[in-house]
Amino acid sequence: MTGLTEQEVKQLVNRYIGVDSGYLGDFSYRTHTDFYPEYCGIYDIFPDELEGTTRARFIKILLQQSPDRQAKILRGVLDKYPANTEARLAFKPRVEDWIRQLDGIPVVASAMPVESMSAVVRQALIDAENLIKTSGPASAIDRVHTALHGHLNELCLDAKISLPDRPTLQVAMKRLRENHPKLKPSGQRADEVSRVLYSMATTLDALTTLRNNASPAHPNDALLSEHEAILAINAARTIFAYIDSKVRP
Structure with a gap:
């Protein structure tokens, strides 16, 4: 429903x-x-x-x-x-x-804005929550995208991982994944974990396309339906939560 x-x-x-x-x-x-x-x-x-x-x-x-x-x-x-x-x-x-x-529409919990995040990331997380409540999930995709993009950029900066000027979300994820020591899969089933991690790049590519072509971020004729918008938001939040839990002190 x-x-x-x-x-x-x-x-x-x-x-x-x-x-x-x-x-x-x-x-x-x-x-x-x-x-x-x-x-x-x-x-x-x-x-x-x-x-x-x-x-x-x-x-x-x-x-x-x-x-x-x-x-x-x-x-x-x-x-x-x-x-x-x-x-x-x-x-x-x-x-x-x-x-x-x-109650049957599951939603992954949003990351909590914390002081160590930049003001842009914190505000994007707050805006996304408000938009989901007032305008629907399709309207929140842009803010979720902004929060994740800004957060990955910050994590690269904190770890002294170089980025090009104005890096895309996918580039920031790739640099972080390849260069941050805490993101090197280890332990049991490391190969499969690595495959899951690499597949996140494909997810981010799709998220950017949806943000540009099926959200109110641009004057698009058609927006995502509610279930598909929630899927996109859940995917972004899952990546946000995993990366943050691995990389943050």
Whole structure:
């Protein structure tokens, strides 16, 4: 499931929560604002910045969220509004099914911005997280690419590995892989580990192509679908995490 549709969100609103004169359930403007941190564990949604009734604000907010955050909000709805009527009891299995489907899109955890990273890399990681939440994963590919590219450049610089002027992501990876002592595979199955490491270069080449031709980094006509964009982001994050864990002190 790529995310709730507008029809599904309106079904949740009308068939489960309930609406009266534009007000959603028993929400006031204040309790709607408190709902996201109190019931969903989400702290960066601010309904007061939007126009309209609580119903209109809730629908807009829910549609803007990434699948994992939509699942959190649905759980919050079930927590705040127990199935204590026949209508809710009948509709609750559908909400639970949506939650299971939304949870089915796996996402590799992002690297945490730390002080030792450059300001550019830290900001790119933060921007990527925000874009995934607000605009979808296709919009975040450019920032993930920038974070990985900048980080590999930094690691080469720290290890005194020479780079050409304005090195590409692939070049930075190749220089780091070939010259950093901590990236020389050793131990059990070193040959297979080496093959995995070398295959990362192909992954980075594809990531750059996707960033240039299927993301909002440039005025492209068609963007990646959600599942394919998540695949690209997961691949970049996996490489980021592996390299960082091997090379950082």
